[in-house]
Amino acid sequence: MINNTEKMSDKNKQIHDLIEHNDVLENYFRNTIIPQLFIDGELRLQKFTPPAMKQFSLSSSDIGKPINEIKDNFRFPSIADNIQQVINSNEILEKEVQTADRRWYQMNIIPYVKIRDNKTDGVIITFVEITGRIKDLKEQERLIADHEILLDTISHDIKNPLTNLVMAIDLLKRVSPND
Numbered sequence: 483m484i485n486n487t488e489k490m491s492d493k494n495k496q497i498h499d500l501i502e503h504n505d506v507l508e509n510y511f512r513n514t515i516i517p518q519l520f521i522d523g524e525l526r527l528q529k530f531t532p533p534a535m536k537q538f539s540l541s542s543s544d545i546g547k548p549i550n551e552i553k554d555n556f557r558f559p560s561i562a563d564n565i566q567q568v569i570n571s572n573e574i575l576e577k578e579v580q581t582a583d584r585r586w587y588q589m590n591i592i593p594y595v596k597i598r599d600n601k602t603d604g605v606i607i608t609f610v611e612i613t614g615r616i617k618d619l620k621e622q623e624r625l626i627a628d629h630e631i632l633l634d635t636i637s638h639d640i641k642n643p644l645t646n647l648v649m650a651i652d653l654l655k656r657v658s659p660n661d
Contacts, residue, residue: 522604
């Protein structure tokens with residue numbers, strides 16, 4: 483038979499373990515460089531990383547607020563609809579979104595599934611800055627367009643003299659050798 487001292491010791495160990503696990507998660511959220519939001523199944527903000535504070539102007543008083551009430555600087559008004567879509571479908575959603583200051587992010591909305599009942603009960607949203615990649619792609623598109631224009635110009639400039647040369651050769655073929 484287990485006595486009260488053993489029960490209390492077991493409870494203290496469980497509490498100690500929970501505190502340690504919580505510290506690990508807090509440390510992870512504090513030290514990650516990627517903006518992340520944890521939104522629960524009721525579309526309320528539960529947690530966020532420090533980089534997310536900058537993008538969403540978040541403070542600790544925003545914990546528990548519905549996502550629609552959080553003022554963000556993303557040009558992305560349908561975020562709540564996309565979160566609900568991920569919760570309903572249990573599928574990851576990826577989108578490129580732009581901030582008001584013209585920076586681009588790869589936004590991933592990932593279902594948060596509770597292991598014990600295998601039910602989606604929220605999402606984790608990550609934002610990876612891709613502004614440099616977008617600028618590079620636009621520069622590549624511009625270079626390709628410039629090259630196409632150059633090739634069209636060269637083709638046009640060569641086409642007329644070649645056409646004249648072919649016509650001259652045809653005329654020369656028709657002329658008799660005595661002429």
